[in-house]
Amino acid sequence: MNTLFDKIWDSHVVSLLEDGPSQIYIDRLYCHEVTSPQAFDGLRERGIRPLRPEKIFCMPDHNTQTHDQDKPIADPVSREQVEKLEKNAMEFGLAHFGMMSPDNGIIHVVGPEKGLSLPGMTIVCGDSHTSTHGAMGAVAFGIGTSEVEMVLASQCILQQKPKSMSIRIEGKLQKGVTAKDIALYLMMKLTTSGATGYFVEYRGEAVRSLSMEGRLTLCNLSIEMGARGGFIAPDEKTFEYIKGREYAPKGADWDKAVAYWKTLYSGDDALFDREEVYRAEDIQPMITWGTNPGLGMPVDGRIPMDAPEKALNYMDFKAGQQLLGHRVDYVFLGACTNGRIEDFRAFASIVRGKKKADNVIAWLVPGSWMVYHQIEEEGLDKVLKEAGFEVRQPGCSACLAMNDDKIPAGKYAVSTSNRNFEGRQGPGSRTMLASPLTAAAAAISGVVTDPRTLMN
Amino acid sequence: MKQKFDIIESTCVPLPLENVDTDQIIPARFLKAVTRDEKFFGDNLFRDWRYDSEGNLKKEFVLNNPLYGGVILVAGRNFGSGSSREHAAWAIAGYGFRVVISSFFADIHKNNELNNFVLPVEVSEDFLKELFSSIEKDPAMKVKVDLQNETVTNLATGSSEHFKINAYKKYCLLNGLDDIDYLLSKKDDIEKYENDKN
Structure with missing residues (x-):
């Protein structure tokens, strides 16, 4: 009351x-x-x-x-x-x-x-x-x-x-x-x-x-x-x-x-x-390894030994496995979760002066035209372009893949969206949810990377 | 769509998985329909579990197993999590299910089922476990769901449980009425509320 x-x-x-x-x-x-x-x-x-x-x-x-x-x-x-x-x-x-x-x-x-x-x-x-x-x-x-x-x-x-x-x-x-x-x-x-x-x-x-x-x-x-x-x-x-x-x-x-x-x-x-009470100090940059958003861990952690088999099979991961260094094929920045100006600032802060990894296809999708224009006003589009990224036009995009932005079957995506359900980003797609910083780190190195290692 | 609910006695389709999300019940690519075509949604219920990428039936999935049938779907806990898409409830109704039994339902999906005259029956973990094992032993076993008395009975073992439903929704289901009929009758109250606020 x-x-x-x-x-x-x-x-x-x-x-x-x-x-x-x-x-x-x-x-x-x-x-x-x-x-x-x-x-x-x-x-x-x-x-x-x-x-x-x-x-x-x-x-x-x-x-x-x-x-x-x-x-x-x-x-x-x-x-x-x-x-x-x-x-x-x-x-x-x-x-x-x-x-x-x-x-x-x-x-x-x-x-x-x-x-x-x-x-x-x-x-x-x-x-x-x-x-x-x-x-x-x-x-x-x-x-x-x-x-x-x-x-x-x-x-x-x-x-x-x-x-x-x-x-x-x-x-x-x-x-x-x-x-x-x-x-x-x-x-x-x-x-x-x-x-x-x-x-x-x-x-x-x-x-x-x-x-x-x-x-x-x-x-x-x-x-x-x-x-x-x-x-x-x-x-x-x-x-x-x-x-x-x-x-x-x-x-x-x-x-x-x-x-x-x-x-x-x-x-x-x-x-x-x-x-419920939690301590901010206990929270690390996170990444998911499973097929619902609750199946996550610190980005430098190991998949729990009691991880459900169905999720592991779908993702082709093993219990006890570390994800750091694991291949990443796609990176998606956007969605109602992380498609705002601050998310683009965070992403740009990591990739500034670096180059996108060749093996990664990156989709950077602002949440609105207003965000899109603010990216331009702040000159972030240039930073992103120099690093090999293109800013696309706004929409829900690859978060649920109702448009053409579908992650192909079997491919791994580090995604700033909200759901890693089976097939969510396209039939057979494998999604690892993370923050814009962690997504940017993956886009630069081509593998799952702890963003703290790329921060000043 | 609108149909009166009475006593239902039926065989069951078991889906002993937890956290079945609405993306699995109906994948996003089937949400483009602009009409409420129940057959279309029913045909695509659990699409990617039912069919492979070439459209061939996956024989191992329970809906493709001729041993199981009936109007009651029995699923593991946290059924219907994720997206709010009512298409998931349309797919369940369109396939022909009238009742879903689980030990726990996601909030939005539960309302969506009720609004589509599908009855979500929340049972204890023990009841659910026993029910799965009864179905495994004998796929022809039946369950009786009595909305008037708010009871669900495993007819193989005789175990029976009370389930909860609010009196208003029960009245709607028993009489085949929906919420909009009710809300439209409350227009005076709505205008009074608006005037009081201003």
Whole structure:
């Protein structure tokens, strides 16, 4: 009780069903092309329109190609899905940031950078990584398509209130350890179902010290621990990040908003259903060796002796094996997890003045056009180009390989995305999840490398 | 899609794997469909476990084993983790499953099943273990799922367990109603909430 989660959730309850779910009011619905078409069909079948169209923003991201976006998508099925979203948005009067629009990008990158995701909001999208927006101090979670239809129809959703969990990371992060490593460490400790049924509040010195980009990465991965969502109480860093963004409140509205946002924290007497504490000093740069994100270890570690055989067979690894020095065929920087400007800065810091390894194919995919242009403004594109890398056009890309960016069967990828499931990055692909620093180190040396050895 | 739920008595398809994620239930390349074509999704349920890259049946996978069949899928713990894709629930429903039994379900997927009139039945590890062994001994054994009384029974051994479902969802399943019907009836409450907030 009296947690920030309670405050936000309880203030959005429209009604309570006896021994059932709560009817929760939703402040922001995002729609992408993959999980929305059937929901819009549902509206048509029922003969209804969205109740609050001004609260809904649509953009394609999963199918978009990461080169030549000015040309039509080659795959007709992908193209139809992307066009369908635009048609649905037009028909129902919803904002739509189309491919090649300067506003386009991955929903979970665009929402915060546009000032559309704000502290205290309830935010949903037909996408499990909606938890990302929790970094703004919002209650944000992924939903299914039937639930997208619910929100379109009524701006509400029926949900059982999750339990609350505090994850505290005390102390200071070590050199070469990023928000991604914190998340991979938590998954290793908690497993992919360890936080199922909970909404997580991340707290503690190491969490506070993260930039907004880092916080977005940490909250993004909440779902990989099974949590429905994860968030961080807003602070001055949050307000500073939001101020002046396109859809952020302005003038007197801004002052009013900040005054309210400052009330958004868990009270000293807050009672969580569960509390976990970890020490930042214990966290190393991480890498996964298995076929779910919980199967990870420190980058210089050894695969546990009790590793599940199915995962080892798929990855063609052995129990007890070290991954340092293992061949890497592909490197992917991007996704809603690590497709932000800070991730490109981190990657560039490692590859600056060096050359990409010949055996590595690297895909560097910004999370949005805004990130893309910032890369240019900061001159990072030149650093990357000199090192033999090309910056592609924004989208979800190889994270789930719905476009052409597929890792071939049997190939090893060090990937900054969020899932290493069998076939996730293409049928037969073998994914090792890691931070942008570790990905950059692999891209330079052509093998799994501890990024700390390449840092000054 | 919308169908009333009653007592279900059926043979089972066993999938004794843990952490079956929704990328395995339906791989991302099948998410491009813009309609809710249950047959399409059902045909591609567990696609990469069911077929090799040439499209040939993988005989060793349980869905391809003629010994097993029925409308109940029995899976290891943490079923449906990962992506929120409701296509996974459509694939399960489209294949013809009405019930999934596991010792633990991922949150979003569980809701997706309920919203598609597939009943997720959460049982104890012991019950699940016994059930897998009963099916192994006799693939023709049956399980009875009684939603009204919230019980699941292994008819081979007679073991029975209570399972949990909230009263609202139970009412929806028993009567073939969905959440949107309910929410549309609450428009006055929604407007009142909005006015109070402003």
